Amino acid sequence: MDIGENTSARKDAWLGRSLLRVEDMRLVRGGGQYVDDLLPEGCLFLEFVRSPYPCGEIVALDVEAARRAEGVVAVLTADDLGDLGASAINLVLADMGARPLRPLAKGVVEATGQAVAAIIATSLSAARDAAQSVFLDVEPSEGGSAAAEAEIYAHHHTDGDVDAAFEQAAHIVTVSVEHALVAPTALEPRATLADWSRNTLTVWASTQTPFRVREDLARILDLPLAQVRVVAPDVGGAFGGKSSIYPEDVVVAWAARHLKAPVKWCATRGEELLAATQGRGARSEGELALSADGVLLGLRARLAFQLGHWMPYSAAIPGRNASRILPGPYRVQAMDIDLKGYRANRAAVGIYRGAGRPEAAMLLERLMDAAAKRLKIDPLELRRRNVIEANSFPYTTPTGQTLDSGDYGQLLDRMRSHAGYEALLAQRDERRAAGEVVGLGLALYIEPCGQGWESADVNFCRNGMFQVLTGASAQGQGRETAFAQIAADMLQVPPDRIAVRQGDTDDLSGGIGALASRGTAIGGSAVVRACEMLRGQLTEIAAGLFQCDPEILLFTREGISAGVVGAASISWNALADHVAGEAPGPALKPLLTGSVVYHAEGEAWSSGCCLAFVSINPRTGAPTFEKLSWVDDAGRVVNPMLVRGQLVGGMAQGLGEALMERIVYDDDGQLLTGSLMDYAVPRAIDIPAVDIAKLETVSPANALGAKGVGEAGCIGVPAAIFNAVSDAVAPFGPHKLQMPLTSETIWRALPQEWAQAHPRQRKNGSLT
Numbered sequence: 001m002d003i004g005e006n007t008s009a010r011k012d013a014w015l016g017r018s019l020l021r022v023e024d025m026r027l028v029r030g031g032g033q034y035v036d037d038l039l040p041e042g043c044l045f046l047e048f049v050r051s052p053y054p055c056g057e058i059v060a061l062d063v064e065a066a067r068r069a070e071g072v073v074a075v076l077t078a079d080d081l082g083d084l085g086a087s088a089i090n091l092v093l094a095d096m097g098a099r100p101l102r103p104l105a106k107g108v109v110e111a112t113g114q115a116v117a118a119i120i121a122t123s124l125s126a127a128r129d130a131a132q133s134v135f136l137d138v139e140p141s142e143g144g145s146a147a148a149e150a151e152i153y154a155h156h157h158t159d160g161d162v163d164a165a166f167e168q169a170a171h172i173v174t175v176s177v178e179h180a181l182v183a184p185t186a187l188e189p190r191a192t193l194a195d196w197s198r199n200t201l202t203v204w205a206s207t208q209t210p211f212r213v214r215e216d217l218a219r220i221l222d223l224p225l226a227q228v229r230v231v232a233p234d235v236g237g238a239f240g241g242k243s244s245i246y247p248e249d250v251v252v253a254w255a256a257r258h259l260k261a262p263v264k265w266c267a268t269r270g271e272e273l274l275a276a277t278q279g280r281g282a283r284s285e286g287e288l289a290l291s292a293d294g295v296l297l298g299l300r301a302r303l304a305f306q307l308g309h310w311m312p313y314s315a316a317i318p319g320r321n322a323s324r325i326l327p328g329p330y331r332v333q334a335m336d337i338d339l340k341g342y343r344a345n346r347a348a349v350g351i352y353r354g355a356g357r358p359e360a361a362m363l364l365e366r367l368m369d370a371a372a373k374r375l376k377i378d379p380l381e382l383r384r385r386n387v388i389e390a391n392s393f394p395y396t397t398p399t400g401q402t403l404d405s406g407d408y409g410q411l412l413d414r415m416r417s418h419a420g421y422e423a424l425l426a427q428r429d430e431r432r433a434a435g436e437v438v439g440l441g442l443a444l445y446i447e448p449c450g451q452g453w454e455s456a457d458v459n460f461c462r463n464g465m466f467q468v469l470t471g472a473s474a475q476g477q478g479r480e481t482a483f484a485q486i487a488a489d490m491l492q493v494p495p496d497r498i499a500v501r502q503g504d505t506d507d508l509s510g511g512i513g514a515l516a517s518r519g520t521a522i523g524g525s526a527v528v529r530a531c532e533m534l535r536g537q538l539t540e541i542a543a544g545l546f547q548c549d550p551e552i553l554l555f556t557r558e559g560i561s562a563g564v565v566g567a568a569s570i571s572w573n574a575l576a577d578h579v580a581g582e583a584p585g586p587a588l589k590p591l592l593t594g595s596v597v598y599h600a601e602g603e604a605w606s607s608g609c610c611l612a613f614v615s616i617n618p619r620t621g622a623p624t625f626e627k628l629s630w631v632d633d634a635g636r637v638v639n640p641m642l643v644r645g646q647l648v649g650g651m652a653q654g655l656g657e658a659l660m661e662r663i664v665y666d667d668d669g670q671l672l673t674g675s676l677m678d679y680a681v682p683r684a685i686d687i688p689a690v691d692i693a694k695l696e697t698v699s700p701a702n703a704l705g706a707k708g709v710g711e712a713g714c715i716g717v718p719a720a721i722f723n724a725v726s727d728a729v730a731p732f733g734p735h736k737l738q739m740p741l742t743s744e745t746i747w748r749a750l751p752q753e754w755a756q757a758h759p760r761q762r763k764n765g766s767l768t
Contacts, residue, residue, distance in 0.1 A: 014488040014495060018641035021478045022495070032234040035191035035206050036266045043193075044073055046252055046265040047127035049117040049134045050275065051109040054669025055345040056138040058107060063117055065133040071126030074259060075134075076118040078106035081254055085220040087245055088212075089311050092320050096153030099311045099343065103220075103250040109138055110309035111345050112669055113274035118251050120263060141345075152307055153316055153341040155323060159398035160334025165298025169289035173370040177363050178738045180662035181281040181306065183673075184352050185681050186475075188236025189267040190276060192249045194256035202229045203253055207245075208238045209513035210473055212313065214505045216245040217253050232503035238475040239653065240351035241277055243515045244312035248275075273674050278663055279352020281306040282322065282359045288367040294377050296386045299327050299335040301363060307341050308348035314515070315349065316341060321356025321448065324399045328364045329408040329446045329607060330386045335398050345669055351515065353653055354447075354714035361445040365719040369441070369726065379442050379723075380421060384412050387444070394602075394700075401448070403605045404701040408444060411609040411631050411695055415442070418693050419611045419629035428613070432731065437616035437750070438626075439728025442609065443719035449604040449708030450518025455508045455597045456526035458487060458534045459590035462580055464572035466491060467588055468500045468530075471511015472523025477710060478642040479519065485638055486524050486704065490531035492555035497572070499588070510597070517606070517708020520638060525703035526598035534594030541579065541592075545570060602701035606708050608632040610716035612724035621747025623659070623725060625688035630716070633695040635707035640694075643709050647692055650713020656682045658718040660740050 026032065049063075063075045086100040105116045117134055121127035166172060193204040201223060207213050207230070214230040217223070235242065248265055256263040267276070282305045289298035305319040323339040372379040387408040388395050395403040415421065424440055431438045455471040468487050472479065479502060484495040491498075501507060512518070535555070542560040543550040546568045554563040561569035570578070579591045613627035630647065637643050660680040664672040673679040698705035718739070725741050735749040 012492065014485045015636070015638055017485065017639065019481055019485060019495065019639055021481045021642070022484065023478065023480045027234070034188055034234050034236060035193050035204050038193050038204055038233070040195060040262040043262045043264055044120050044122060044259065045124040045127050046255060046263050047119045047124070047131045048115040048248065049119065049131045049136070051105060051112060051114045051116050051136065051138065053109055053138040053140060054112045055110055056108065056140040058105065058109060058116070058136070059139050060135060060137040061116060062135040066119055066130040069126065069130035069133060071121040071123055072119060072130045073122065074120045074255065076104065076120070076251065076255060077116070078102070078104040084250070085222060087216050087220060088313055089315060090313050090317065092316050093153045093155045096316055099152070099309070101245070101247045101250070101310045103247045103254070111347060112671055113347060114309070115247060115251070115275070118255065120255055120259065149342050149344045151340055151342050153319070155339040156337070157323065157399055158336045162298050162300060162334045162336040165334040166287070166289045169297050170292035171290045171371065171374050172287060173367060173374050174285070174287045175363065175366045175370055177284045177366060179280040179282045179359060179362070180657070180739055181278045181349070182352060182657055182661045183273055183276070183278055183663055183679060184239035184241030185272070186237030186239060186241060189269060189272045190242060190246065190248065191266040192252040193262060193264040194253040195262040196257040196260055200227050200229060201253060201257055202231070203249070204231045204233060205249060206235050206242055207232050208235070208243045208473060208475060208515055210503055210505050211471060211511040211513060213245050213249065217250070220250055221253060221257065230505045232473050235473070235475040239353045240279060240355060240515065242475070243314060243351055244277070269676060270674050273679055274671055275347055277312055277348045277350035278308070279349065280359070280657065281349055282318070284359060284363045286363045286367050288371055290371055290375065294371070294375050294382050294385055296327070296330055296332045297334065299332045301326055301337045303337070303339045303359070305341045306349045307343045308346050309343060310348050312348055312350040314351045314355070317351050318356035318359065322359040324401055325357060325360035325446065325448065326364065327398065328360060329388060329444050330364070331388055332398065337399070346665060353650060354711045355516070357445070357447045357711060357715045358654070358657070358718055361443060361715050362719045362722065365443040365723060369723045373730070380412055380416060383442070383444050384409060387412070402602055403446065404602055404699050405697045406446070406605060406607045406633060407695060407697055408607060411444065411607060411633065414631045414693060414695060415609045415611055415629065418631060419627065421611070424613055424627065437618050437728050439614050439724045439726065439730070441612045441720045441723025441725070441727055443716045443723060444609050445716040445719070446605050446607045447517065447708065447711060447715055449521050449606055450516035451600060451603045452512060452522065453597055453599045454523040454526045455511045456523065456530040457508060458527065458530040458594045460534060460538060460576070460592040461587065462576055462585045462589040462591060463587040464576040465588070466493065466498045467590070468498060468527055469507045470500065470502045470523055470527060471508050471513065472519040473503045473513045475514060477514070477519065477646065478639070482520060482638045482642055483524065483527050486527045487531050490528055491535055494557050497557065517711050521604050521635070521699070521702050521704060521706040521708060522598065522600050524638065524706060525600065526596055528703045529596040529598050530594035532594065533596060534592060537592045537594070542570065542575070545578070598703070600702045604635060604699040604701045604707040606632070606634050606712060608712055608716050610720035612720040614721070614724045614728055616725070616728050616746055618750055621743035621745070621750065623741070623743070623746060628688050628690040630690055630692045631695055632692060632709070632712055633697055633707070634709040635697065635699040636705035637694065637696060638706065644692060646710045647713055648690065650711055651690060651717045652682050652687050652713070654714040654717035655687065655721065657714065658721040658739055658741055660742060662740050
């Protein structure tokens with residue numbers, strides 16, 4: 001069973017339908033408008049000069065030759081920028097330090113790739129040529145890049161008597177996990193265009209959070225908020241890497257203001273890998289104490305997260321999420337969690353699709369598999385014995401989190417039947433006996449899906465159409481389609497009567513944006529409430545026109561009718577004329593508005609179960625996915641097709657993390673994976689088929705009943721893959737596998753004498 005239509009919805013409902021994405025026709029025909037497509041008259045181009053040194057004192061920075069170069073308008077260093085305000089950092093942990101961005105290095109450099117100067121010229125080629133003439137001399141710090149590592153935050157949480165739990169345990173299992181640093185490789189690199197005119201700074205940015213960018217720029221440049229406008233046009237992917245302001249954004253905006261001219265900068269792929277935020281990079285250790293019959297008694301976890309040389313807004317979120325999610329979907333009687341974050345002379349590390357959720361799931365699910373092997377209990381059965389029961393929600397976890405709803409036991413039961421679990425186990429054992437290297441892995445996960453608020457306006461317009469303005473921006477999720485469906489369902493009109501607009505800070509007084517899987521759950525709920533407000537206004541006007549009970553009014557494609565045979569009706573255009581009177585206006589002039597700032601009652605928690613069945617080529621170590629199954633609970637589903645797209649997209653990135661992606665620095669702090677020739681990302685041929693089923697436990701935490709879905713593939717899939725590969729090599733003795741599970745890594749976990757003597761693999765249904 002794949003994700004399908006919501007058959008329980010009313011027949012005229014728009015929620016739950018797989019409507020085609022309305023934005024796609026424009027995008028696939030080349031009608032998209034990204035920052036790099038914008039070229040205002042007189043636009044100047046900016047190029048950064050970046051440090052080739054990982055850390056040290058700036059002895060000399062000579063930019064005079066660049067200033068004299070043909071086409072150069074200005075050359076900026078930190079001294080030119082003067083004193084600026086600090087970028088915001090979300091201090092979510094007590095007593096944590098803060099390291100705001102520095103637009104340009106001053107006095108010292110702290111990472112390879114840190115910008116030390118900016119060249120602004122009349123053409124991009126002129127700016128790049130001039131950048132080559134800048135002379136930089138740095139006295140390296142003693143001890144190299146590793147010497148600067150320092151603790152930025154520490155957090156400790158304990159619940160219950162952990163020592164007693166481990167003392168009485170019949171079994172204790174231990175695992176260690178290393179997450180490689182990864183790059184959020186969006187199709188569109190970062191880009192910023194700024195212009196100063198009419199005493200206003202307008203910035204077009206490839207960002208997930210236009211309102212946050214506006215607030216940061218106003219603070220850093222000491223401008224009133226009303227003098228800053230930020231527009232996020234079409235954005236070609238983000239994955240957390242565009243959730244915060246960057247040093248480059250500040251320099252571009254500063255230059256535009258002081259030069260009184262539009263200034264544009266677009267990153268190259270190499271700059272993205274070198275200087276954009278990275279993700280993951282955590283190290284964790286866990287101990288799990290169990291009774292003789294497999295009941296979880298105690299959990300100890302030690303988590304360490306990298307932070308880089310400066311901190312984006314959400315720098316501490318991955319660590320905080322990982323620590324607060326534990327012990328995941330399971331009941332544990334006692335636990336002790338120690339969390340630390342430390343800086344290093346490398347690129348900043350921020351949120352990346354999942355942001356702490358994959359780290360928690362990987363640690364827990366590897367512990368659960370280790371425990372199942374130790375106790376000789378089926379891995380699915382061990383999980384089933386220890387999950388939080390469905391009748392326990394809302395459930396308060398040992399770390400104080402409130403899980404709103406879910407049915408984790410049902411997820412496991414559905415996976416058992418959906419994937420044919422017992423048959424897969426029998427097939428694995430049969431094929432192993434025949435000499436194949438095969439393995440089966442499970443992962444059960446939960447994920448928090450954002451807290452707080454979001455804004456929305458829903459307008460009834462002069463042309464009789466409706467317009468949704470939302471603070472939840474888009475980077476490819478299909479936001480225009482989903483929010484049109486939500487509004488259509490609430491107003492009982494077709495989605496093609498609704499236009500959705502997002503990404504412009506002039507539209508609304510404030511907003512949050514798209515991150516933490518909160519866009520549909522919280523942003524969509526804001527649209528629900530705004531529609532309710534607007535519908536009330538429309539109902540009052542129509543009831544007055546018809547002199548009827550508001551309860552009998554019907555909203556339709558054509559307009560509003562009294563809902564009885566022969567009753568009066570009025571078209572949307574006629575109603576617009578009635579409301580507007582004699583006043584003319586543009587087509588989308590708002591006549592009536594439902595405007596809300598919606599605060600979610602709590603945090604929605606998604607959940608799911610993934611299964612992977614892999615075979616390994618013993619001669620190369622290459623894994624083949626013979627089955628990938630998934631049961632996901634994203635609460636109320638707005639559009640099943642969009643949900644599937646988000647799940648599969650997340651799966652691709654989760655697979656990349658599990659099998660191939662890794663940022664590598666050498667001992668001198670130099671980046672070795674500075675291009676896509678060196679940094680591996682999945683190609684289409686690498687993505688296996690996946691069968692997805694859904695469970696739908698509606699969330700009581702928001703008006704829509706929805707939960708997040710965009711990050712799920714990065715959470716459950718890597719853990720299931722790791723457990724499957726680990727299971728495949730388990731018959732050959734203990735191993736120390738860590739991600740990424742490249743073919744070489746897997747090959748080295750096999751006894752080489754055995755591999756050469758048993759070159760057996762399945763090909764076209766037969767053994768060779």
